[in-house]
Amino acid sequence: MSQTLKGAVSPVLRADLRPFASVAVSAVLWLAAYNLVQPLAQWLTYSALRLGPGTHLGEAVAFFLYDVPKILLLLSGMIFLITVVRTFFSPERTRALLGGRRQGIGNVLAAALGVVTPFCSCSAVPLFIGFVEAGIPLGVTFSFLTAAPVINEVALVMLFGLFGWRVAGLYLASGLTIAILAGLVIGRLNLERHVEDFVWQIHASGGTEMEKLTWADRFSRAWASTREIVAKVWLYVVVGIAVGAGIHGYVPEQALANILGKDTWWSVPAAVLLGVPLYSNAAGIIPVVHALMEKGAALGTVLAFMMAVVGLSLPELIILRRVLKPTLIAVFVTVVAIAIVATGFLFNAVLG
């Protein structure tokens, strides 16, 4: 096979195709591994370790051995795809796309771009200044700055892996809605004077050219950031799944229906209050929350908790304080928190 390929395809084309070939080989290996996870976990638990099916320990161990490799595989595969998509976007391009947009359509576009534009939270300040300098309205800028952390790619993949595509889709849709609404409200309130004065005095020196990337560049960058993200979260995932497995095996069904069920009205605001200070553990929290849901916690409460964890984080607020006066920070946190609580109530009411 390789002999005929060598003969038939010119060397230039082959160099072009090489990155695709290695991605294709990885995809095949990934699929094989993904399909082996469940039988292997079953075999290890019930045959190799001789734990009885239906026992507390057996259930917990099988759950752990199945979920850990499954989630880690899903994370690496999907983060790779997401980061390849992200190489087509950049903060510069996003700023160009948002320049001159009105409120409304601008907020919708900003929220959508917030999901696909790559940037780390420490870039929030230069981004904010750059956007404001380019004449992008404050409300539109906030839609962007809200969507990016609220819709977290690790959270999205883990929701997909543990809860399925419906819940992941709900999370994505409600995150976008929250970002659009928060930006619209902030835009209406005319808070420009609560931006630190130095921001208005900086004259940013234009934009930089977009780099020209080949597919090989895109794949190697995506691979590098996949490795980085997985290295950062894998331990949280393992610990979270271990705790979740314990809950799955040992806590009786419906035990939590009274505290975290949909009939307890205060559980949604309580979940949001609890979620704000818990930033870095988003990857570890989802498996725990998944196990809690099996025991009677309501989906709306769970989603509200998650969005509070990833969307409103103290470190990011401290960074934003450099460009925003306290009033504007307070307005931002309040508006986003109210939107998250409302989403939680809505899901609890609609999905029952």
Add this chain to the structure above:
Amino acid sequence: MLSIKVLGSGCANCKRLETRVRKVCADNDLDATIEKVTDYQDIMRWPILSTPGLVINETLVSQGRIPAEAEIARLLKS
């Protein structure tokens, strides 16, 4: 003599870029001054939207990512 600046507020990514730049300079015996710019008003003198940024002889060569060692070496030599 190269003048290198790493732009960033001091988050993990900016520190990693600085470490990597120092390593590349040491590995290639490059004579360079490496400076960290952490003040936003100074950072914004360059056309930058996302940190970390890498400036070589007053020109912004990369932003919003940490280039691989080989890429940094190539940028420093050109």
